[in-house]
Amino acid sequence: MKRVTLKEIGKQLNLSPGTISKALNDSHEISAETKRMILAYTKKINYIPNFSAKSLKTGRSNTLAIIVPFISSSFFFDFYEEISLILSQTNYQLILLQTFNDEKKEKEALELCVQNNIDGIIISPVKNDSSLSLLMYIMDQICPIIIFDRINHQLDTFKIGIQNNKVIYQATAEMIKNGRKNIILLLCKDIGGNATRIKGYKDALFNSSIPYNEDNIVEISYSSPKDDIDAELERKISALLSSPVPPEALLSTTDTLSLKVLHILNKLKVKIPENMNLIGFSNTPFANSLNPSLTTIAQPTRLMADKSVELLLEMLKKRNKKNYFEFETYFLDCQIEHRKSTSASRE
Amino acid sequence: MKRVTLKEIGKQLNLSPGTISKALNDSHEISAETKRMILAYTKKINYIPNFSAKSLKTGRSNTLAIIVPFISSSFFFDFYEEISLILSQTNYQLILLQTFNDEKKEKEALELCVQNNIDGIIISPVKNDSSLSLLMYIMDQICPIIIFDRINHQLDTFKIGIQNNKVIYQATAEMIKNGRKNIILLLCKDIGGNATRIKGYKDALFNSSIPYNEDNIVEISYSSPKDDIDAELERKISALLSSPVPPEALLSTTDTLSLKVLHILNKLKVKIPENMNLIGFSNTPFANSLNPSLTTIAQPTRLMADKSVELLLEMLKKRNKKNYFEFETYFLDCQIEHRKSTSASRE
DNA sequence: CTGAAAGCGCTTACAG
């Protein structure tokens, strides 16, 4: 029982390998009768084609790639799941690559795409200018690219993201409405959208005539959800809590930080929401089961994934007509999901 | 700027394509001098080889596959992450495939492996006998296979799992020690290890002279973490709670069930741990942040992943000497992680 | 409607 090839099948059926190939690809050149006969036979022997040969010949792989910083981040995970689900309805395969926020790994991931004749790429890049020349080369020579999430990247293509200033504005305003004035904004350092995030935060304060205090901007530097930032985070939070006018609210802008800060506040016996309103940027399905359940800003992950695939498939369809596209950046809206960690009542 | 081939490079350097190939593969046939020169050049122009051609020629892909029911299950996710981490140290690529507990999808996933000249497979199969003939064919003709988690599968190969009866015994004994006699065992229906699980449960009761009551075995039928089983689960739990002798403890054997049942018990205002001890089979890192924090049975996921890769790589090394192996099944130990959802004190 | 033949870009046994 050796692995069967088209040549072998042709010999069995007294047809040429080319005819078998055309039949299996449902070419109009082949008669219905012959097709039926060939399909019956290949099904019977469970013929499994060799994709390497096909890919070598055609220059395509029927495979798309999604490149994210960390699949362990629930936003990226959900995004991946959705893409995976959509593509399972097509005959595209999907491969998942992680950069770990490392430019070198990003380059490796992209080269892997080239090596494997990947047909299209959806990526959340490491930095605004990471792998720029390689990405441009790929766009030009290899396959279309869609950028999502970190849409400040300089590559000229379709981009799908959220309006950071707007959503941070809303969350901050929400806390102000709950009577909180001293609000911590917790950020992951060196992430593209921070400037716009801070802008949204400041605008919300300004519109309620609350003075801006730069000590309330807390930036934590980490690149992996597994980095040990717990001690640093606890120290900074503790310091703010023991200041003359302790903070009454905290807005956390990443999934990782949201979970960690909740844990720390519980440990420090801070009463949530009475003494501390808490809103987390998060996509975790467990927000409901947390203690207390966490009010979150949920990114429209599925919509983002849907749009990314839609655009990529569209570019693939028009693959031959380059420069045809007017590239656009799409900003999707986030939603605040209210749970127990925010309320107006105090102790 | 067209994509460069070995032929092209050969022309530029006045060498044959064969020589370039050998140099890049660090063949001993090529002089150090020539190698250095070729490497310098290919690096300068950032030569990226065509893996399809390589794979077609060699019959190998340098890619391993991991096939799981659902990557959204945290056990499988952690397992995947660990494998991914280990392989990033090697030059094997990894592809992830999901079966959604569907035999047809499992067959498709395996055929995809064959199509892509995958070098090795690590799989948690859908059922004890799913895809048996295809798996045997693959083992025989294509590449080695390791089975993990669902180790009751009939394929003869290396298997890595846990001793279900032992760990369920321990968890049950733990609850008995906390003075609980009426203990619910919550299972996902039709999963391989259930018989051994029930045995562990019964043995623990028996050794404490507690009569076995079959109503306490609750089986819920679902195949995806996203299946809507909430109503059914709530109905069954409610019914037991309103029986003359309500249960005082619950042992949940899957991740999905653990989170759902916690949510339901909270909703029904059952006091945990006072009136209900709760132990969940779970790998979620959020166990600590749940309300209350959940005592869990944690599978030795990383060890299982390490062992799986170790065995697979070993089989790959000895690829030519088939039938050389004495296949074994490895049983790894689980650990109970004590948190607030279990204790002896009552109300 | 079917077939013969070239070629995708590599690797490798063989010759020199």
Added chain:
DNA sequence: CTGAAAGCGCTTACAG
């Protein structure tokens, strides 16, 4: 140590 040549298993322009 280097090269010429065959071949991996497909697809497809071309011929008939």
